[in-house]
Amino acid sequence: EVQLLESGGGLVQPGGSLRLSCAASGFTFSNDVMSWVRQGPGKGLEWVSQISGSGGSTYYADSVKGRFTISRDNSKNTLYLQMNSLRAEDTAVYYCAKVRNTEVSDYWGQGTLVTVSS
Amino acid sequence: DIQMTQSPSTLSASVGDRVTITCRASQSISSWLAWYQQKPGKAPKLLIYEASTLESGVPSRFSGSGSGTEFTLTISSLQPDDFATYYCQQYNSYLYTFGQGTKLEIK
Numbered sequence: 001e002v003q004l005l006e007s008g009g010g011l012v013q014p015g016g017s018l019r020l021s022c023a024a025s026g027f028t029f030s031n032d033v034m035s036w037v038r039q040g041p042g043k044g045l046e047w048v049s050q051i052s053g054s055g056g057s058t059y060y061a062d063s064v065k066g067r068f069t070i071s072r073d074n075s076k077n078t079l080y081l082q083m084n085s086l087r088a089e090d091t092a093v094y095y096c097a098k099v100r101n102t103e104v105s106d107y108w109g110q111g112t113l114v115t116v117s118s
Numbered sequence: 119d120i121q122m123t124q125s126p127s128t129l130s131a132s133v134g135d136r137v138t139i140t141c142r143a144s145q146s147i148s149s150w151l152a153w154y155q156q157k158p159g160k161a162p163k164l165l166i167y168e169a170s171t172l173e174s175g176v177p178s179r180f181s182g183s184g185s186g187t188e189f190t191l192t193i194s195s196l197q198p199d200d201f202a203t204y205y206c207q208q209y210n211s212y213l214y215t216f217g218q219g220t221k222l223e224i225k
Contacts, residue, residue, distance in 0.1 A: 035214075037162075044205065044217070044218045044219040045154070045156075045162060045207075045216040046216065047207070047213055047214045047215060047216060050212070059212045059213070061213050062119070062213070095161055095162075102209075103150070103152075103167065103209045104152045104164055104207075104209060105154075105164060106164050106173070108161035108162055108163075109161065110161060111161060
């Protein structure tokens with residue numbers, strides 16, 4: 001059974017940093033593209049970032065480019081999102097998702113809440 | 119970036135109704151479109167990919183159609199479990215943008 005478990009969310013001040021983790025199990029992690037999707041309070045889904053199975057290719061939404069870094073440790077079956085220079089508008093539930101064939105997100109974690117506020 | 123626009127934003131319907139949600143892309147995305155269902159406090163669930171292919175385990179009352187820039191999600195006979203928010207997502211090119219969502223409410 002595929003399981004994705006996010007952690008690392010919390011309250012952070014504007015300008016601060018946070019690193020999210022997503023522990024994966026139930027599939028061959030290194031074979032699959034992974035992504036982060038977020039959802040602000042009362043808002044829709046926003047695709048944030050995606051990384052290839054090897055970690056060699058990464059993609060970012062314009063809203064986070066230069067501030068967020070996606071990475072993975074295939075030896076630990078873990079996906080990361082390093083978030084720097086956080087802004088109030090980054091407040092959201094952050095989901096990690098397994099991506100099938102570089103296309104659709106077929107499995108999702110339960111999400112972790114990031115709140116950026118002073 | 120490709121913009122995705124859904125309509126309507128809110129849809130009120132009754133159990134047993136047939137409903138259709140539309141998603142339009144700002145440029146052609148061929149058939150690289152997915153539909154997701156999300157319930158409050160839960161992660162999204164993949165329903166349909168490649169515009170019309172039903173994900174395994176999804177009831178056959180859900181169907182998708184379209185190509186190019188215009189797509190539809192149809193629920194043939196609404197069930198109580200279907201009241202949720204629906205999102206389209208294009209995966210033709212990065213960024214993989216979502217529509218703003220359609221909330222399906224009980225009339």
